[in-house]
Amino acid sequence: MMDAGRHPNIKLLTNSDVTKVSGYVGNYTVTIRKKPRYVKEDLCVGCLQCVENCTYKEAKFPDEFNVGLGKRKPVYLPFPQATPQVVLIDPDKCIHFKTGKCKKTCAEACDRKAIDFDQKEEFLDVKVGAIIVATGFETFNAATLPYYGYGKYPNVYTSLEVERLTSASGPTGGEVILRDGSHPKSVGIIHCVGSRDEKTNRWCSRVCCMYSLKLAHMMKDRTEAEVYNFYIDMRSPGKSYEEFYDKVLSEGVHFIRGRVADVTDWAVTPAEEGKLVIRVEDTLIGVVRRIPVDMVILSTGLEPQADAAHVASLFGISRSADGFFAEAHPKLRPVETNTDGVFLAGCAQGPRDIPDTVAHAGAAASMAIGMLNRREVTIDPTVAHVHEELCGACKTCLSVCPYGAISMDPTKNVAHVNEALCKGCGTCAASCPASAMTARHFSTEQILAQIEALLREPAKTAEGARL
Numbered sequence: 001m002m003d004a005g006r007h008p009n010i011k012l013l014t015n016s017d018v019t020k021v022s023g024y025v026g027n028y029t030v031t032i033r034k035k036p037r038y039v040k041e042d043l044c045v046g047c048l049q050c051v052e053n054c055t056y057k058e059a060k061f062p063d064e065f066n067v068g069l070g071k072r073k074p075v076y077l078p079f080p081q082a083t084p085q086v087v088l089i090d091p092d093k094c095i096h097f098k099t100g101k102c103k104k105t106c107a108e109a110c111d112r113k114a115i116d117f118d119q120k121e122e123f124l125d126v127k128v129g130a131i132i133v134a135t136g137f138e139t140f141n142a143a144t145l146p147y148y149g150y151g152k153y154p155n156v157y158t159s160l161e162v163e164r165l166t167s168a169s170g171p172t173g174g175e176v177i178l179r180d181g182s183h184p185k186s187v188g189i190i191h192c193v194g195s196r197d198e199k200t201n202r203w204c205s206r207v208c209c210m211y212s213l214k215l216a217h218m219m220k221d222r223t224e225a226e227v228y229n230f231y232i233d234m235r236s237p238g239k240s241y242e243e244f245y246d247k248v249l250s251e252g253v254h255f256i257r258g259r260v261a262d263v264t265d266w267a268v269t270p271a272e273e274g275k276l277v278i279r280v281e282d283t284l285i286g287v288v289r290r291i292p293v294d295m296v297i298l299s300t301g302l303e304p305q306a307d308a309a310h311v312a313s314l315f316g317i318s319r320s321a322d323g324f325f326a327e328a329h330p331k332l333r334p335v336e337t338n339t340d341g342v343f344l345a346g347c348a349q350g351p352r353d354i355p356d357t358v359a360h361a362g363a364a365a366s367m368a369i370g371m372l373n374r375r376e377v378t379i380d381p382t383v384a385h386v387h388e389e390l391c392g393a394c395k396t397c398l399s400v401c402p403y404g405a406i407s408m409d410p411t412k413n414v415a416h417v418n419e420a421l422c423k424g425c426g427t428c429a430a431s432c433p434a435s436a437m438t439a440r441h442f443s444t445e446q447i448l449a450q451i452e453a454l455l456r457e458p459a460k461t462a463e464g465a466r467l
Helices: 002-006 105-109 159-163 210-224 241-250 308-315 354-374 396-400 427-430 446-454
Strands: 016-024 027-034 122-128 131-133 156-158 186-193 225-229 255-256 260-264 275-280 286-291 293-299 342-344 384-386 407-411 414-417 437-439
Touching: 002 241, 016 308, 131 354, 156 159, 156 308, 159 210, 159 293, 186 260, 186 275, 186 286, 210 225, 210 293, 225 275, 225 286, 241 407, 255 275, 275 293, 293 384, 342 354, 384 414, 396 407, 396 427
Parallel strands: 131 342, 156 293, 186 225, 186 293, 225 255
Antiparallel strands: 016 027, 027 122, 260 275, 275 286, 384 437, 407 414
16 A cells, blocks of 8 residues: 555545546546545645644543544544544534634644644546546445444454454453453354345355454463354365464364354353353254353455445446456456456455465456557447437437446437447447437347348259258
8 A cells, every 4th residue: 555655657646536427448537526624635744743732631432443442532643644644524423513712723833834724625636547446345244243242242243343452452452351341251253144145145254264264263272262164164265264264273263164053141151140151053963952152253255335326327337237347258267247348356256365466466467557658449330320300309319328328419410329438238228219320230130140041941952951
């Protein structure tokens, strides 16, 4: 990330989002809304004096980067390795924006005068030749599965929360502690929460097994607790992944094959008093087991971003049945979409781990650069064609075109097809009430001629054999 921020040919626009995309391959216009940070990026050097001198002497608001486990102030750095290293002010939390009565001690502490409470949002129009969509993923919301106890029992954590707990830059400095400040002596890690489940998501999230093994290893290393992994199938296909699985096995981590039924605090025996009880059918020995633990970690799966439908509409790309963005072909064109000039990278296309994501992103960048270096684009000849003498300017085709390839010619007052955008799907031709739209090389006459040729009686040679 730091290398990208320092590269002379890369311009980073943080705290921004795309509001509109128009044009076609090689000639896109992207409208970007740049939200105000209330900090001048060219002046801020990330010294954090404004954070230390904020009117709030103590951090009071949930820190999004630490998944709510830590606190932050209204002026803050989004995360330790943020690029650029520039703070921002949260207008929903800052006293100045809420009441107008703040002392503005943050601005007084900044000797570079980088604080600007009068900043407004900006809209930028950027001309680009290609677009790479890398919107990432969301983790499954474990609270939607009440039988796992997330949100009900304080010592049920998601994997992302534990990831922050074990990090040296996390809210506890890397020390694994429970809500009451004690250290866990037994930990249960439940795999496939929100994955491979008919009730939630049917797909495998691909990363859960390996990060569950990593967390099990770290729990052993940091706490010396008894660690139980509850899994359906162990999937470790990556380079050296199986070796790591063997290493965790050798460390004494317990593996129980079976889907967990529920997590409760109901004690049946004295050993379960004050514990969380994981009830699971151990399919390898054919019995239902009750495992008392101090801490439960839910290995949540990966899902498409909540705004994936909006993004798909914005860039004119389609989505697969699971909600992720669809590639043009899973084997031959894995990083391309059906919209020329728009490419996919990483988990926007589907769940994948870090090595696969890096390879996928590199492939997307290479395809985009290769396309631009060719300086010309080959398009499919089967595109829509307007018979202008028949067009009644009813605009039906404009409303049904899924690629936004049709517009109205203001001079002739007839429909016009942008052949660089058209994919020859035939929707406009089927919808046109005046039959003014046809698909080149796919007309009704051509289709009927092909059908007639298929059904024609084969000719015979002089000897009577069929040709």
